[in-house]
Amino acid sequence: MIKALVFVCSVLATTVWAQESEWNKAFNVIWESRWQQSGIPMGAVRWPSESKSIKFSINKSASSSNANRAREAVNLITKVLDWKAIEVEEGNSEVQIEITIRHYKDDELRQAICHASPSWANWLYTKQKLSLSEQYAYRCVLHELMHAFGFPGHPQGDTVLSYFEGNQSSLKPMDEFLLKTWYSNDIKVGVSPFITVNELTQQWVLKHVPQPQQEAAAAAQIKWHQDMLKTMEDFATAKGEPPTILYRSGRISEEGVRAGRANIQGMLGAAYINGWTVDKDISKAARLLLMGAQAGNNGAAGILARHLTLDTWSKEDATASCQWLQTTPVATTKLNATVQQAALESKTCKSSLAP
Ligand SMILES: [Zn+2]
Incomplete structure (x- = not known):
């Protein structure tokens, strides 16, 4: 009897595992469909759809x-x-x-x-x-x-x-x-690729998984998304090898990997600052945005400067960014001089840079 039960359980476990791996395959296809050959995931762009x-x-x-x-x-x-x-x-x-x-x-x-x-x-x-x-x-x-x-x-x-x-x-x-x-209302143009992939994979579960497995598939989708973010974060912080998706997405050179990393740093920084498919984490956002900005990601530098101007960061989170802005010319930060100056004159940077 016990033997028979163990057997049944292992068959069930195998079935769930096989399904989960099928689901993950679909999630991976969806994620890879968002990547450009340059090694950067693309934001949400599409044709205007009103005229159909x-x-x-x-x-x-x-x-x-x-x-x-x-x-x-x-x-x-x-x-x-x-x-x-x-x-x-x-x-x-x-x-x-x-x-x-x-x-x-x-x-x-x-x-x-x-x-x-x-x-x-x-x-x-x-x-x-x-x-x-x-x-x-x-x-x-x-x-x-x-x-x-x-x-x-x-x-x-x-x-x-x-x-x-x-x-x-x-x-x-x-x-x-x-x-x-x-081309449905579920996708909003211009949003972060993390938001679009989350929406697409959730929709895939709703439309393709039979009702009895919906709950398990929804849990698998959440886990897949977290694992994907972890892979991106490891890449952003230069832990381990660049993710395979980067190479599978096309003709990647060393320069491409560097640009891809700077882009992911900015994307993750923006996600953590806004709580896009992750829990808000300003310290993490500040670190990632600065890494991206230092690696030449102009978008990351812009987000960083604008947020310093809002005076919402703690001194601890802001100091490294304020120092970078103070010691780096606009030719390198690629920021509008007024934007860079405004960030440096924020209360946050003044107190962070005070001797
Ligand atoms: Zn093609």
Whole structure:
């Protein structure tokens, strides 16, 4: 009897473990979909969605088979979003997604076979230029369109965003989930990548996990998010190797790793100062923001200076930052001189720097 019970329990435990590892795989795919090739996770940028439509053009010189393939691909995406795809003439000034398909020379193919180049303002896309080679357009057009709709990453998993995915002719359930959720009210443009990944993974649990396992999956999501933050924090404070996601996200150089670290320092600092998916912790925020600022992250320097001006930091938290601002010229801090001066003249910095 005892033996039988032990057996049952271990089978149950194995099932839960297997499910949790499946859930974590999905969470990882979602997180990796947010990472740019430069090794930096992207904030929430998307197309304006009020008109529920997108205007696209295809160059007239494209082969008709690839032009049709591109049309079909745009339609696959707009169908998921319940939007209208409006094709306009090449060169039309209102075009949003400008697709150019042409024959690439061998040396161009070595560089890139397909490419998406975004422009945006106030966290909304204004244009996406898609350059596709005639030789590979049939394989990469959906992938590039996923980039064009807001997903810069290349996750390992069952999605057309994957570098290793064989079948690129239709959207996968994960792609459809990402698109639908990205253009829902659950996602706010401009917010921290930590907030967007938390929202996306929570939504994935709600939409994909059967009711009886919802509670376990919600707990797994919380644990996954905390583990992810820990990995980012270890990277930010230079403990251990850079996270694998950094290398999986693309062409990472040493310079890229440094820039990525400075960016994560700023992102974590902002999260701790505002309580974005973490408990507020000003001391930790102050340390991370200063690290980021010293490593050339201008955004981190700006947050730091503005918060010093508010006089809400303790002397203990502020001293190192005030000293840095006092001894570093604006050419290096990359701050507006008035902003830097205001921080130095704050009560906090005056008392921190007093002999
Ligand atoms: Zn790509």
